[in-house]
Amino acid sequence: MKRRARGLGPGARFLLAGVLAAAPAGAQECRLALVLAFDVSASVDQREYRLMMEGTAAALRAPEVQAAALSGAPVALAAYVWAGRREQAIAADWRVIQSATDLAELADRLAGFPRPSGDPLGIWSGRTGVGAALAAGGRLLERAPDCEAQVIDLxxxxxxxxxxxxVRFEAVTVNALAVAGNMPLDYDGAVDGLARWYAENVLQGPGAFVLEAQGYEDFARAMRIKLEREFRPLLLGAL
Structure with missing residues (x-):
């Protein structure tokens, strides 16, 4: 039975027109509903955005991630981008993954998703609204397919x-990927110790963890490890 995300405040809204459509038809039981959430605030330039989205696509196509995703009961995936407290937009709506083709099509969608430049209220502010981003992920989980576990991957x-x-949830795990560490000079917006800040303010739920990417060139590697780790423990538990 699906575990509902709770504890959401009223502040989070998806502002891209049409993204709050009704729950997808044909929702079914699965072992994991996983939401990928990508920072598109002002500290992320266009080159870094492409490295992030194309790196995620490469991670989804990686053989070890495909093997983890396609073993056992299905998983369901969705993705959104976020910046300030009123700025979130869905990049890929819920999809139950039942084949390598499903993963490849999701990877293609994320790799080609255009960075949002505005919403009905004007240009995105470029600020960083972490709590609002989590609340938006919780809203998305509320209409996920029936799954035994729910995870937000920020x-x-x-x-x-x-x-x-x-934002604090009941029965939802929140993991994080911190782009920080020993960064080149052009990453002046990065925060040393970001992984620790995420651990203190973002992580929650059973088995929650944070991984660190050493710059956006390292994003694909970190995301591949992260996705495989998010899928694998459930497989061992099922066995």
Whole structure:
């Protein structure tokens, strides 16, 4: 039975027109509903955005990730981008993954998703609303297919500076991918110790963890490890 995300405040809204359509038809039981959340605030330039999205696509196509995703009961995936507290948009709506083709099509969609430049209220502010981003992920989980576990996978390169720092859920695991560490000079927006900040403010739920990418060139590697780790423990538990 699906575990509902709870504890959401009223502040999170998806502002891209049409993204809050009704729950997808044909929802079915699965072992994991996983939401990928990508930071597109001002600290992420266009080159870094492409490295992030194309790196995620490469991770989804990796043989070890495909093997983990396609073993046992199906998984369901969705993805969105986020910036300030009022700025989130769905990049890929819920899809139950039943074949390598499903994963490849999702990878293609993320690799080609255009970075949002505005919403009905005007240009995106470029600020970093971590708590609002989590709340938006919780809203998306509320209409996920029936799954035994729910996970939000939040990736970013900065601490919160817009709205609440976090949102707490019941029965939802929140993992993080921190783009930080020993960064080249052009990564002046990155925060040393971001992984620790995520551990203190973002991580929650059973088995929650944070991984660190050493710059956006390292994003594909970190995301591949992260996705495989998110799928594998459930397979061992099922066995």
């Amino acid at each position: 990736a970013g390169d900065g601490q919160n500076n817009d709205g609440p720092e976090t």
